[in-house]
Amino acid sequence: MSAVLSTHGLVARYGDFQALYGVDTELHAGEAVALIGANGAGKSTFLRAIMGLLPVAREMVRLDGEPVGGTPTDRMVRKGIAIVPEGRRLFSGMSVEDNLRVAIDQAARMGAKGGWTLQRLHQLFPILAEKARTPVQSLSGGQQQMVAIGRALLCQPRVLLCDEISLGLAPKVIREIYAALPEIRAAGTAMIVVEQDVGLAKSASDRLYCMLEGRVTLTGNSAEVTREQIGEAYFGAGHAVV
Numbered sequence: 001m002s003a004v005l006s007t008h009g010l011v012a013r014y015g016d017f018q019a020l021y022g023v024d025t026e027l028h029a030g031e032a033v034a035l036i037g038a039n040g041a042g043k044s045t046f047l048r049a050i051m052g053l054l055p056v057a058r059e060m061v062r063l064d065g066e067p068v069g070g071t072p073t074d075r076m077v078r079k080g081i082a083i084v085p086e087g088r089r090l091f092s093g094m095s096v097e098d099n100l101r102v103a104i105d106q107a108a109r110m111g112a113k114g115g116w117t118l119q120r121l122h123q124l125f126p127i128l129a130e131k132a133r134t135p136v137q138s139l140s141g142g143q144q145q146m147v148a149i150g151r152a153l154l155c156q157p158r159v160l161l162c163d164e165i166s167l168g169l170a171p172k173v174i175r176e177i178y179a180a181l182p183e184i185r186a187a188g189t190a191m192i193v194v195e196q197d198v199g200l201a202k203s204a205s206d207r208l209y210c211m212l213e214g215r216v217t218l219t220g221n222s223a224e225v226t227r228e229q230i231g232e233a234y235f236g237a238g239h240a241v242v
């Protein structure tokens, strides 16, 4: 099966500091892949590099086989990739609906077509209909995360990149948000889910990659990789199992 999104020897730097060392990954159509690893392993950098937020060589990122590395972010969105960034980055001072309308307008300008509408989003996260006129800064963290996911979906992506969408949220809210992911996949969107909670990452994905200090240290079927394998890949050989 050919990959919808793949990276090939992906290298990324912040000035003199090298954050990624030749990362090879594949994401197939309709697949959910989890990316796990400790703080500073390079997970967010990996997503940023894909999204054109860091300079990378063209051949290092492929979309449907086409080299797209270093393509500016707005063009990556146009090509069908959307990101739910760490920290959500909503437009403060604007209502829930106005935040979502920004994405709708952007998708319309780009000519992006897909099945995500405000109505459908309200079915996925009913609270967004109730809070449509509420300024986003007045929402709870979980509700803000739902807006951030909704905003990404309204760009009609084929690939959704989620950066630590559970961060700082209560377990009940995390369950609610993760419960929406299968429906998003069923709509035909493949996803890469960056997640620090290993149990959550495993349950939400078909396959996983573990990163350590900018390198992939483990890849396998999420249902098959063991705690011991993950512990070693997460912290390096010789460390305690998580």
Ligand SMILES: Nc1ncnc2c1ncn2[C@@H]1O[C@H](COP(=O)(O)OP(=O)(O)OP(=O)(O)O)[C@@H](O)[C@H]1O
Pocket (backbone or CB within 6 Å): 014, 017, 019, 037, 038, 039, 040, 041, 042, 043, 044, 045, 046
């Ligand atoms: N803007 C930046 N400038 C310099 N170094 C950075 C920058 N952003 C990240 N780094 C460094 O790059 C490495 C990878 O960071 P990254 O944020 O990708 O890790 P992460 O796995 O996403 O961790 P976290 O869970 O803490 O977000 C870290 O050593 C980090 O300090």
